[in-house]
Amino acid sequence: MAGSSRxxxxxxxxxxxxxxxxxxxxxxxxxxxxxxxxxxGDQAVRSTTQALTKEKGRGVRHQHEGNQEVAxxxxxxxxxxxxxxxxxxxxxxxxxxxxxEMTKALLHRKVPEGFPVQAIVAQEHERVWRLPEDYIxxxxxVITADDGVFIERxxxxxxxxxxxxxxxxxxxxxxxxxxxxxxxxxKRNISRRAQDGTTPGGRRRFGYLxxxxxxxxxxxxxxxxxxxPWAIRMKEWAMxxxxxxxxxxxxREKGIKGASGADWSGETVRQYxxxxxxxxxxxxxxxxxxxxxGKPIVGKWETIGTPDEWRYICNLSKQRGAKTGSRLTNGGGxxxxxxxGRARKYLFxxxxxxxxxxxxxxxxxxxxxxxRPTKSDPDMHEYVCTEIGCGGVARSGKxxxxxxxxxxxxxxxxxxxxxPKKVDSWDxxxxxxxxxxxxxxxxSKWMExxxxxxxxxxxxxxxxxxxxxxxxxxxxxxxxxxxxxxFNGWDRxxxxxNPKKGIPPMDLTQKRMAIAKIIxxxxxxxxxxxxxxxxxxxxxxxxxxxRR
Numbered sequence: 001m002a003g004s005s006r007x008x009x010x011x012x013x014x015x016x017x018x019x020x021x022x023x024x025x026x027x028x029x030x031x032x033x034x035x036x037x038x039x040x041g042d043q044a045v046r047s048t049t050q051a052l053t054k055e056k057g058r059g060v061r062h063q064h065e066g067n068q069e070v071a072x073x074x075x076x077x078x079x080x081x082x083x084x085x086x087x088x089x090x091x092x093x094x095x096x097x098x099x100x101e102m103t104k105a106l107l108h109r110k111v112p113e114g115f116p117v118q119a120i121v122a123q124e125h126e127r128v129w130r131l132p133e134d135y136i137x138x139x140x141x142v143i144t145a146d147d148g149v150f151i152e153r154x155x156x157x158x159x160x161x162x163x164x165x166x167x168x169x170x171x172x173x174x175x176x177x178x179x180x181x182x183x184x185x186x187k188r189n190i191s192r193r194a195q196d197g198t199t200p201g202g203r204r205r206f207g208y209l210x211x212x213x214x215x216x217x218x219x220x221x222x223x224x225x226x227x228x229p230w231a232i233r234m235k236e237w238a239m240x241x242x243x244x245x246x247x248x249x250x251x252r253e254k255g256i257k258g259a260s261g262a263d264w265s266g267e268t269v270r271q272y273x274x275x276x277x278x279x280x281x282x283x284x285x286x287x288x289x290x291x292x293x294g295k296p297i298v299g300k301w302e303t304i305g306t307p308d309e310w311r312y313i314c315n316l317s318k319q320r321g322a323k324t325g326s327r328l329t330n331g332g333g334x335x336x337x338x339x340x341g342r343a344r345k346y347l348f349x350x351x352x353x354x355x356x357x358x359x360x361x362x363x364x365x366x367x368x369x370x371x372r373p374t375k376s377d378p379d380m381h382e383y384v385c386t387e388i389g390c391g392g393v394a395r396s397g398k399x400x401x402x403x404x405x406x407x408x409x410x411x412x413x414x415x416x417x418x419x420p421k422k423v424d425s426w427d428x429x430x431x432x433x434x435x436x437x438x439x440x441x442x443x444s445k446w447m448e449x450x451x452x453x454x455x456x457x458x459x460x461x462x463x464x465x466x467x468x469x470x471x472x473x474x475x476x477x478x479x480x481x482x483x484x485x486x487f488n489g490w491d492r493x494x495x496x497x498n499p500k501k502g503i504p505p506m507d508l509t510q511k512r513m514a515i516a517k518i519i520x521x522x523x524x525x526x527x528x529x530x531x532x533x534x535x536x537x538x539x540x541x542x543x544x545x546x547r548r
């Protein structure tokens with residue numbers, strides 16, 4: 001599950017302000033600071049089983065509690081809390097929103113509400129950075145003004161001096177190196193175990209028994225007497241030609257759930273039945289593990305079928321449109337972004353929700369488009385709910401698109417046409433100008449011989465580092481302003497295009513980004529009882545949930 005980020009003012013400060021006290025009165029001579037907490041893996045959101053017994057966000061809460069105690073010992077008042085929960089700091093492709101917000105607050109020495117800050121408290125530096133680029137961004141934010149303070153492990157971390165900077169660089173380098181080494185060790189261990197034919201390990205799979213150290217049994221080594229007959233039956237159904245969804249329906253009807261306790265879907269059935277491990281083979285990133293002669297290594301654990309049966313089912317998967325016949329193990333993808341950020345074939349896919357009530361609650365499944373060509377209309381498509389056990393709504397894609405498109409265009413024009421472009425000044429301009437002036441003065445004194453070469457080259461890198469940090473922040477600010485002004489002054493010619501003015505129409509991705517400005521979701525209600533599917537399109541059966 002994807003991580004979460006948030007930041008918030010200290011509740012004690014909020015209460016004081018509500019009582020009429022000033023910020024200075026609440027501060028009472030203490031150093032204003034911020035608190036950052038991060039945890040890579042929140043067990044409460046990583047599995048259904050763990051979620052039943054663990055409190056979500058407990059790890060970051062404990063860090064905040066410890067940071068507040070340390071802050072009190074150093075005379076620091078926490079003005080604002082920042083946290084990134086269930087987000088790693090070891091992957092450069094993963095953004096930590098609160099980390100970026102926190103470094104911006106430090107750089108400008110104020111939180112979004114305008115209250116000053118100069119200190120930061122964290123449990124340990126590894127919570128703040130693991131990669132060199134994050135360390136550099138953080139250090140620049142702390143040292144841009146001379147009053148910056150960083151507290152970690154209960155002590156002041158000397159991050160501004162040359163010696164402290166070297167330690168920080170070493171720490172970030174070691175952290176990155178350790179992350180890489182750990183990943184390599186895991187890969188080597190997986191490969192060695194695969195070559196030995198030992199059990200793959202990992203989480204317990206459906207059809208297999210859990211680990212039992214007392215009996216010397218490893219996880220996924222022995223078949224489960226209760227579940228394995230159903231696993232074998234799933235395989236047999238598939239080989240007889242049953243669709244993945246049909247198999248899932250059979251399992252649901254019998255009350256058979258997966259290893260995590262969740263109901264089966266067509267996709268989870270496909271993934272399970274195409275997993276080579278269930279048939280005695282091992283795959284690492286989609287490739288079979290083979291011996292020195294190139295022959296697949298057969299594992300030493302019990303299986304639900306033979307390798308030949310696995311190949312047959314994988315071939316079925318390919319025939320049914322899967323990009324790869326087998327399930328890719330040992331390496332997943334990134335969390336997908338919001339629907340508006342992913343270009344699809346149909347305009348409102350992902351925004352639509354099923355409003356059918358199959359049992360006693362609304363289905364609410366996201367609805368996508370499906371091609372339904374006819375002789376008279378080869379481009380015809382429908383929006384259809386595909387949730388197992390529902391199948392409650394289906395609507396003409398062109399009619400839904402035309403109706404909602406008109407609403408979106410009118411709403412965009414009403415909301416943004418008269419809105420002028422914002423001019424949001426950058427807060428760091430004055431500070432950057434003062435540091436540039438210091439550098440100019442330093443260079444002049446060096447050129448005139450007032451300071452030695454040694455002194456000049458000792459002071460110059462620090463000034464250059466501060467300048468780079470502020471210039472980076474200025475560029476990021478400019479991008480943010482441009483994005484916020486993307487729709488100001490908007491009119492419908494942007495949507496449809498205007499050939500006379502040389503304005504091209506928006507492409508699919510641009511239109512979906514625009515839709516997301518207006519619509520949060522659209523609930524499609526089922527047809528009233530007795531109404532034919534051939535009845536005229538009824539826009540009243542679409543309930544638009546606007547984005548405020």
